[in-house]
Amino acid sequence: MNTCAPRPIVVAQAASASHCANCDARHRSVCNAISTDDLERLAASAIPKVFAKGQLFIEEGEKAGDFFNVTRGTAKLYKMLPDGRQQITGFASAGHFLGLAVSDTYAFSAEAIEPVELCRFSRSKLRVLLDDFPALEKRLLQTACNELVAAQEQMLLLGRKTARERLASFLSTRIAEAAACGEHGSTISLPMTRAEIADYLGLTIETVSRTFTRFKAEGKITLPSRDEVQICDLDWLNGVASGQDHHAFA
Amino acid sequence: MNTCAPRPIVVAQAASASHCANCDARHRSVCNAISTDDLERLAASAIPKVFAKGQLFIEEGEKAGDFFNVTRGTAKLYKMLPDGRQQITGFASAGHFLGLAVSDTYAFSAEAIEPVELCRFSRSKLRVLLDDFPALEKRLLQTACNELVAAQEQMLLLGRKTARERLASFLSTRIAEAAACGEHGSTISLPMTRAEIADYLGLTIETVSRTFTRFKAEGKITLPSRDEVQICDLDWLNGVASGQDHHAFA
């Protein structure tokens, strides 16, 4: 169900019947479970949509009428406590499927942290698609399992890792994800702010900033710009991320 | 796939062909996706097994050859860091399906914290079952989604809640689960030790103990025995669990 409007962006109704066929994100998403011949069917159910930075498109507790598949940009998924404390449970970028839930209300909120393109599926249309394409359902199950594994890893991070280990894990994961997408450089771009990193890692913005500074002072990273990090010592980073030498310095 | 040996326990090969039909946990588990007529097929693939308290039956990193469905008792699922720090990601009791993973190695370990009965499925046999019973796959997807929602809730707890809120959330969830199983009392039994509660909530054993003591001193709970908690003020508990009055006392 990963469908994306061809660039330059064309609005929903005007989209070509085969917008799924031209989708950059298709091969990364659950939509690759649909054969090329059936893409028309898929495209007919998927409504492309665009959200600007800062726009909320899923709100925790609201009626869960739609599913989404991100095709471009990044969104943050988060839960909040009544007094404003926020926990980001993940960042969704191209290929990410959102809204998987049995309950009839969303369990989390989603907000674009940079311009986001995505495809919207109504609950009912998705159900029909799932019935017609069993492979799609298999693929969704796979996706859900992968997210479950990631969630468990994040629980380990939040429950037991130090601030240094958390940030190292974060950077390490981002490097690995970039590599999985074919980008093998040692520099990562961070579309999210320090505050969002903090809310993702269960820390405060100040601790994130200080930890970045310390890594830099130790010569393990450089910060070419606000939203870029260059990793100088990847082995060291992975070591810290995996929790080796909890109480060693240097 | 929830199958359980009729009590008294009968060992695998000797199990009746319809052990699934007599399984207490069937209606709570994914096995309820299989019609009564097809239970024989299910029972043929499910191998009942028993583990004593303390036995490890899934080891993180090992080859993931089997899936399990708990039919009795409780197991802890956890991940560990090289220096021994442990994070329990969940407790699996009757009806819980284990091993969902795309990767070919387990992402977590599982250990019985009280005597556990479960059914084992080989990867290959489960695949055949899934192909033959699409409803089973649908059910598994549902289960995975529910666990994902629970995992997100746990991330909020680990990342943003105080020790008081964590313990309150833990007790609140346990009360709700008991109610969902038809037990509507105000007393919960805790099969796990304080250390396991701590490893689940991202705290230390001392903090868990102290927080229990404080709740008791405030008259919100009583501790009839080591492994029982009686909730005196459920509304208060749910309020603390949901993070209201972060900085209020009383």
Place this chain on the structure above:
DNA sequence: CGCACACTTGAACCCCCTCAACCCAAGTGG
């Protein structure tokens, strides 16, 4: 240029952790 916003840095504090002692109930064996 100057405002707004994101980020950094510093100092004081506090919640929870660490370390250590102690309690208590259930075995175990002489």
Place this chain on the structure above:
DNA sequence: CCACTTGGGTTGAGGGGGTTCAAGTGTGCG
């Protein structure tokens, strides 16, 4: 029957990692 052990739990004192509060430093953009 009681001394001893063992494992889980509680309680206390002190310390530290991260938070809180507050000020300062860029930096992009109208």
